[in-house]
Amino acid sequence: MESLLYLKADRCRACTHCMRACPTEAIRIRKGKALVMEHRCIQCGLCLMACPYQAWDVRTKTLDEIGKKERPVAVLDPTVLWQMGMGVGLEELNEAFLKIGFQEVHDWSEALGTYGRALEAYVGSPEAPRPAISSTCPVVIQLIQVKYASLLENLVPMVLPMHIAATAWEETYGEKKPEAKLYYIAPCLALASAVKDPLFSHPRYGGAFRFNSLFNRLKAQGRSKGQRMNPQASLLFRIEGVKWATAGQWSETLSFGKTLVVDGLRQVAAILDYVESGLLEEIHLIEAWSCPLGCLGGSFLTQNPHIARFHLKNFLRENHGILREKEAARTIESGCWKRYRFPQMPLPRPGIRLDEDMARAITKLKKIDAITKKLPGIDCGACGCPNCLALAEDIALGVAKESDCRCLKEKGRRRG
Amino acid sequence: MKLDFEINGQDFKKAGEASFGLKNYLKRLGVPPPIIRRVATAAYEAEVNVVVYAQKGHMRVTIGEQCIEVTVEDIGPGIDNIELAMQEGFTTAPPHVKQMGFGSGMGLPNIKRNTDWMDLRSVVNKGTTLRFKVHFAQET
Numbered sequence: 269m270e271s272l273l274y275l276k277a278d279r280c281r282a283c284t285h286c287m288r289a290c291p292t293e294a295i296r297i298r299k300g301k302a303l304v305m306e307h308r309c310i311q312c313g314l315c316l317m318a319c320p321y322q323a324w325d326v327r328t329k330t331l332d333e334i335g336k337k338e339r340p341v342a343v344l345d346p347t348v349l350w351q352m353g354m355g356v357g358l359e360e361l362n363e364a365f366l367k368i369g370f371q372e373v374h375d376w377s378e379a380l381g382t383y384g385r386a387l388e389a390y391v392g393s394p395e396a397p398r399p400a401i402s403s404t405c406p407v408v409i410q411l412i413q414v415k416y417a418s419l420l421e422n423l424v425p426m427v428l429p430m431h432i433a434a435t436a437w438e439e440t441y442g443e444k445k446p447e448a449k450l451y452y453i454a455p456c457l458a459l460a461s462a463v464k465d466p467l468f469s470h471p472r473y474g475g476a477f478r479f480n481s482l483f484n485r486l487k488a489q490g491r492s493k494g495q496r497m498n499p500q501a502s503l504l505f506r507i508e509g510v511k512w513a514t515a516g517q518w519s520e521t522l523s524f525g526k527t528l529v530v531d532g533l534r535q536v537a538a539i540l541d542y543v544e545s546g547l548l549e550e551i552h553l554i555e556a557w558s559c560p561l562g563c564l565g566g567s568f569l570t571q572n573p574h575i576a577r578f579h580l581k582n583f584l585r586e587n588h589g590i591l592r593e594k595e596a597a598r599t600i601e602s603g604c605w606k607r608y609r610f611p612q613m614p615l616p617r618p619g620i621r622l623d624e625d626m627a628r629a630i631t632k633l634k635k636i637d638a639i640t641k642k643l644p645g646i647d648c649g650a651c652g653c654p655n656c657l658a659l660a661e662d663i664a665l666g667v668a669k670e671s672d673c674r675c676l677k678e679k680g681r682r683r684g
Numbered sequence: 685m686k687l688d689f690e691i692n693g694q695d696f697k698k699a700g701e702a703s704f705g706l707k708n709y710l711k712r713l714g715v716p717p718p719i720i721r722r723v724a725t726a727a728y729e730a731e732v733n734v735v736v737y738a739q740k741g742h743m744r745v746t747i748g749e750q751c752i753e754v755t756v757e758d759i760g761p762g763i764d765n766i767e768l769a770m771q772e773g774f775t776t777a778p779p780h781v782k783q784m785g786f787g788s789g790m791g792l793p794n795i796k797r798n799t800d801w802m803d804l805r806s807v808v809n810k811g812t813t814l815r816f817k818v819h820f821a822q823e824t
Contacts, residue, residue, distance in 0.1 A: 418717035418724075541704055546725030546794060621714040627749065629713045630685045 269410065269465045271309060272327040272476075273316070273457060277301050279323035284649040286315035286324065291533050292414055292619075296662070297652035307618050310410035312533055312558050313457040313567040328460050329451060329475045331369045331482070338474065339371040339448040343433050346380065346513040347455045347563045348479055350576035352486070364489040368482065371448065376433035377509035383429040383608070384512075385598065388522055390424055390605035391553050397422045399528070399543060399551040404429065404512075406458040406468065407558035408536055409614055416540045417616035424553075426608045427468055429512065430459070434470035442472075449474030453482065455566030456559065467614060478568040510584065514577050515562030517584070519555045526550065531557040531565070622665070635664040644675040685713075691734045691741040693760060696784060699735040702743045703727035706754075713747065716820065722798040723752055723818050729791040730756040730814055736781050737761060738811065751800070751819040758813075763806040770796065770804075 280301045287295040287302065294308035295315060302323065304315070316324045334340045342365050352361060365373045391400050401422045403409055412419050434450055441448070450473045454460035460476035462468045511517040516529040528551050530539045536556045542548050559565030564573040564580075584591065622636075623629040639660040647655035651672040653662055662668035671677060687709060689702035707724045715723075727743065734741035738760025746753045763769050769776075770792050777787025796802050799816040806812040 415711065417711075418721035420717070541700075541707075544707065544721055544724050545700065545703060545728035546721075546798075547728075616717060620712050622712050623714060626714055630747065633685065633709070633713060 269311065269406065269461050269467075271304075271306060271311060272461045273304065273309070273311070273313075274325055274327060275302055275304075276323050276325050279321045281321055281323075282652075283320065285318040285320060287649060287652075287654050289314040289318035290654065291537075292411075293654045293658050295654070297649075308414055308620070310407050310414055310558075311458040311461055312407045314533075316457065317567050326457055326460065326478060328454070328478045328481065330477075331485075334369065334451075334474075339445060340369070340474065341372045341374050341437070341448055341450045342370040342453055342477075343374045343376060343430065343437075343450050343473075344453045345455045345459065345479070345563065345566075346509050346511075347566060347569055347576070348453055349510065350513060350564065350580050351479060351483070351569055351571045353571070354579055361486075364486045367489045368485045370451075374433065374437050374450065376429075376436060379433040379436045380429055380509040380512055381598075382436075383426070383432050384518060385600050386426060386605035386608050387424060389600050389602050390426065391522075392600075393602060393605070396424075396552075398549045399554050400424050401540075401543070402553060402555045405557050405559075405563075406462045407456075407533070408556045410458070410617075411533070411536065411558070412540065413614055413617045414619035415537070416544060417619070418544055419540060420614060420616065422543065423614070425610045425613060426605060427610060428459075428462055430463065430473075431468060431470045432608060434472045438470070438472055452476040453479050455479055455563050455569045457567065458558070459563075459566075460568070467610060467612065479566075480568050480570050483570045510580065513562065513580055514564045514573075515557045516555065517580075519553065522553075526552040527555055528553070529555045531562055532560050533558045622661070632661075632664045636660045639663050639670070642670070642676070643673060646675065648675070650674040685747040687745040687747070689743040689745075691731055691738075691743060691756075691758070693734060693737075693739040693741065693758070696735060699732055700728055703731045706743070706745055709745075710747075710752075715747075715752070719752070719818055719820060723754065726795045726798045726816055726818070727754055727756075729794050730754070730816075732786055733791055733812075733814075734758045734760070736777060736786055741811075750821070751817050753815065753817045756814045757811065759811045762808040762810055762812055763804070764808055766804055766806065 282297045282300050284297060287297060291312060291314065292308045292310055294305045295302055362373050390396055399422065401419060403424045403426060409423065430452055437450060452463045452473060454476040463473045463476040515531040519527040519529060530536050536558065539554060561573045561577055564576045622632045640657060643656040643660060645656050651659050653659040659668055659673060663670060687706065689705060691702050692698055703724060706727055707720060710720045710723060731743060734756060738758035741756060741758030744755045768774055772793045773789040775787045775789035781787045795816060800819045801817040803815045
């Protein structure tokens with residue numbers, strides 16, 4: 269997936285915070301600047317969050333870039349509803365987006381409902397692997413591509429919900445509004461990047477906006493005190509839409525019951541390790557999210573995720589009756605998921621593989637083991653690698669030198 | 685390429701460390717993912733058997749050009765009746781072990797299912813040696 273992440277080199281001070289934060293050891297410091305090895309990057313955004321100097325930036329859209337002729341249509345991630353505080357109602361949110369320059373705000377709650385039913389149909393079908401792994405978090409998909417390639421066959425083979433939103437819009441308005449472009453209001457780096465990826469998304473998208481880049485302007489549109497979220501309002505009022513914002517809410521209502529919900533990247537990796545060793549086969553679905561509490565933990569959001577979740581859960585509790593009605597009326601047509609299949613399965617990425625040829629990889633591994641014994645093992649990061657093992661690997665791969673290690677250099681200087 | 689892992693008998697909190705470590709090496713070597721999964725599953729089951737039943741054990745792995753060979757040797761009670769042990773659902777796991785989620789009786793059958801060759805030998809009151817191989821090129 270093409271990354272929107274880039275470095276503002278003049279701000280980077282090689283402090284190594286991002287390098288240490290990266291869960292796949294994808295970052296190095298070279299010539300005094302951070303650089304990311306794209307084949308290992310899973311777009312979790314931890315580097316962005318770790319940087320004290322705002323050196324990492326993202327190529328998302330700005331309002332000034334969008335011409336009026338483009339007729340931009342906003343597709344709000346479900347998390348957006350919970351960012352403005354309880355005083356802001358649905359119609360107000362809708363209006364605020366229109367006031368800041370969007371032509372329209374697309375109500376895609378129906379599409380989310382469709383996705384949910386399709387997912388349920390898939391997991392219940394005989395073709396589904398056990399366990400099936402959710403594919404709504406692009407970071408989890410990429411983590412699997414990079415480090416757990418044997419689990420690619422466990423992924424639910426369906427496009428992202430944002431794709432279904434676009435298909436639904438296209439069916440209704442596509443012909444009438446040929447110049448209009450959809451823009452995803454994204455909670456995180458991975459979803460913002462997914463918008464332009466043909467595997468997950470739809471060509472009608474013009475790009476993505478970071479929610480936090482719009483927040484101040486949205487807030488400035490004014491608010492009327494005390495207006496609560498009106499469940500009858502058209503925008504995302506349907507409960508299915510609301511539930512996707514946080515981990516576990518959606519799968520609680522599934523008919524087959526055996527779902528394991530896991531959030532936070534290290535926790536997801538621990539669960540994937542078990543699946544790879546043949547465990548957890550009694551589980552129907554693993555609902556996995558890279559961010560804590562699911563998408564509400566996304567780095568482009570402004571509200572504290574626990575506070576947002578508190579409001580979301582209150583809303584669900586208050587509208588319990590409507591929720592029950594909707595669920596009772598729901599029908600799941602087996603096989604309906606096939607309409608939303610991936611155009612092709614995501615492929616493994618070279619990731620942590622040392623070499624394409626195994627004989628050469630074995631030679632490199634032996635070299636790495638030998639070099640590791642010489643290195644101090646304190647993982648100081650001064651060489652520009654996150655730990656000593658990574659430096660040993662880079663040396664074996666020919667992209668670093670033993671003299672990069674400050675400790676060895678210091679020892680050598682003292683002896684000589 | 686040879687790898688060596690120690691397995692501590694009765695140490696349930698570390699159960700799986702050896703096979704997870706092995707998996708990491710295989711990924712770095714670029715072993716095809718389906719092979720990794722099979723080796724990881726078989727190695728995990730073998731490791732858990734040592735933890736559940738034995739005092740201590742070793743996992744030795746040889747990565748060759750044609751196949752991966754794993755030998756798991758332990759010092760422990762041994763297996764009385766190998767044929768019975770290979771039956772699906774048969775287990776001699778005590779209740780406290782079953783409570784932890786182990787002892788389904790599927791370990792040895794799982795190893796057989798995931799490997800291309802398996803050899804199991806044991807001497808009662810001495811220990812057990814399990815060997816298995818997974819080939820890279822799969823005959824169609």
